[in-house]
Amino acid sequence: MGIRFVLMVNKQGQTRLAQYYEYLNLEERRTLEGEIVRKCLARTEQQCSFVEHRNYKVVYRRYASLFFLVGVDNEENELAILEFIHLLVETMDRHFGNVCELDIMFHLEKAHFMLEEMVMNGCIVETSKSNILSPIQLMDKAS
């Protein structure tokens, strides 16, 4: 299991999406998110995209006002996760059309469905954008 959690956080440090692939209770999650967000948001553009925190390695990438943070274990290829974040953003872009924070807030469940199609149990399932989006588009048509 490589990916432990996926977080989307805005510039103010508010969580906009959180998906954990291992169980943490509410209190643990809040502190973890707080610590990680503080650490990552303080870093500059030039610094590398990896932060070690507790036993996680956090790979993060910033898109406008939104930070995408992925917590992985030590075995995972950090560069690949960086690429994965980009793929996630491109997929969301294709669906929402230039995705922004509000899209994710107001369509939280859709963002989750997309993520669900891409990651399962901490592993990447699918990397083709059209494969990821087809079930979601199907639903949109039906409703």
Add this chain to the structure above:
Amino acid sequence: MNPFSSGTRLRDMIRAIRACKTAAEERAVIRKECAAIRAAISENDQEYRHRNLAKLMFIHMLGYPTHFGQMECLKLIASPGFPEKRIGYLGLMLLLDERQEVLMLVTNSIKQDLNHTNQYIVGLALCALGNICSAEMARDLAPEVERLLQFRDPNVRKKAALCTIRIIKKVPDLAENFITPAVALLKEKHHGVLLTGVQLCTDLSKVSTEALEYFKKKSIDGLVKVLRDLANSPYSPEYDISGITDPFLHIRLLKFLRVLGQGDVDASDTMNDILAQVATKTEANKNAGNAILYECVATIMSIEDNGGLRVLAVNILGRFLSSRDNNIRYVALNMLMKAITLDSQAVQRHRVTILECVKDSDASIRKRALELVYLLVNENNVKSLTKELIDYLEVSDPEFKGDLTAKICSIVEKFSPEKIWYIDQMLKVLSEAGNYVKDDVWHALIVVITNAPNLHGYTVRSLYKALQTAGEQETLIRVAVWCTGEYGDLLISNAGLLDVEDPITVTEADAVDVVETALRRYSSDLTTRAMCLIALLKLSSRFPSCSKRINDIVRYHKGSFVLELQQRAIEFNSIIEKHQKIRSALVERMPVLDEATFSGRRAGSVPAVASTSQGDPPKIPNGVVKPASAPLVDLLDLSSDDIQAPASSGGDFLQDLLGVDVSPATSQGTNQTQKSGTDVLLDLLSIGTPPAQSSTSMLDILSSSQDNKSSVDALGKLAPSPLAQASSPVESSPAMDLLGGFGTSQSVSVTNGPTFPAIVAFESSSLKVTFNFSKEPDSPQTTLIEAQFINKSPNVYSNFLFQAAVPKFLQLHLDPASSNTLPASGNGSVSQKLRVSNSQHGKKSLVMRVRINYKVNDKDVLEEGQISNFPRDL
């Protein structure tokens, strides 16, 4: 309809929350929404169930409790429509976890959905199962998942594959059933299926050796072909990422090849060509290409040696290291850590670049580089590397200093060629960053100093000089004060002058000044002040001319508000004024501290290299704040309250220093003073303070690990055994107790919280491994294990390497072994520290698989075994 649940739609709720200006407002909005949702749930409101759950997910994301919505998820999953099911499953994955009993109830719904005719519903159920499946569910549903691995739609197959990974992790016994269907997935064309299929095979190989052997025989050629086709494939828009087709699949394949090639020459040979091709042909100007190269290097480093490939890999790393992209440099450092065990020569070549990275502005890179430098140090380069690091200490960021000092101290301790060098380096570190140095480090320094009699004079003079320039470093002050107390006479007389130093002129008054300044220093903490008082007591005997002045200082502190200081001052004042005849015997130099026992104790109680600094050491609980009515209870109940942490290490160390059970010589030394000391003791302990209070301060001494040097000094001369005795449950009057126990009781019972018996973890005809356990007091999940290896054969073992593996619910950290050579016939042993965190603490006990490699008479020997006789509750 309920008046609360009527109006707000999901959108409106989100808007309302966004409009909140303060956290209190947000809480109010959410409280109202939650009340409405609860009401809707209790009315069994069908219509808005879907919307309510979506709201709950949002509330959950914001970090508010949502447990009351769990049953709603189950109801939605059980409903027939796809939209309801979909949101129900999503809620299930977000709001529930495998520990909750509600999950039992959902097994049946999932089972039905796995058999549903609609492939999307099957997909939903698989996805949920893959994310939350528990061991019971895994057993119940494994046959369905196995069948779905051959389902007609590839989107279902890929999800079934990942679901299988979860199942075999939960129940490894089931792995066998999945080997054949898993192999079939490797022949697929669909990337999703291939990606997950390869991942499944990798995980199968990890849990089942049978599977690993099977894949080695049957699938390597196929995999190599898949990778070759992928690497040579023409542009395919669907999977293209910056010019490379599906880098994720590349990486998965390389990972799997790594598992197959490890320790298998034939398998490694088969994949050599394709690895060489990937390593040379992949474009390195984009991140995706570098990700593949990075993975490829990892694989080359792990499989069986092929000279040419290794050179290629090291070259790639060299290129990475000199890259301007920080991400690339970071992964290069990361990989060099792994490469260092294979080819330290190649890594040493990059030493200068790595050292530069230690000084980088980026904390992540610095941390990696520092860890790498730490591994690079050996006997030959220790001096130059230490110099570089200490020089850098001057200019480094404050937050990095903790890590840096810890590492420097550890390097210096481990590789110091001679004691004088060790002392010199440590003094530099203390003067530069003394406030960041951990207690055990300066404790160790003092132990080393006492063990180098010819350097006593040199050390105390160097400390004196250092203090003039760096008077604000707490630990430097402590060591200097301690040494001044012990060796003050050498400071004045310039005795034992080495060739390298210039004589200095220090008067007795100057030496007392040093201690007095430290005592008066505003920011000195209790430990330092207590040490100062002891140093003064010692100096009062060494410098008769300053005796009056010292007594004045001590007397001044009789009025201290800090009980510990007050009591010491009263005791010492009494020694100086009333007991002239025994004073010189009382304040003799400390006996030489035993290095071996110290390092042994230290290894048992504190990890040698702590990687992060915790800031200031915790303040010692002041006796005044303790309720005086129940001091003895406190004393006995060490494991239950806040003083537990220092007690577990401090107690041990104290006994150690006192020589209660180790060194008969020191016990004799104290016996001499006992005859005359008895009445003094009575005197000391009863002056001015009621008995109950004096035991409170006893507690302080016991509980303060920082304090031990000094407190031992005070009491070590007076009453070693009462100190030990103080923790056993006896009379109510401690003073009586102290005397009653005098000279008779050598047994020590410090309650250190739960203790665990040592076990023989592994034993064969040639080797014996024992484990000693200890717990960090504040984290019951973490167990520190000290492994001791004993060679039972008459031959020396060289290249000794101990490896261990643990199941997923455990996390294992191995420190380097104390040596890689194991002397013959049990003439000494090698020890190694392990740290295991148990995420299922209290539910599952530890298990571990171990592998031990060593060379005997130039032949490689491998021993393997499983350890399952760990004590429960670790």
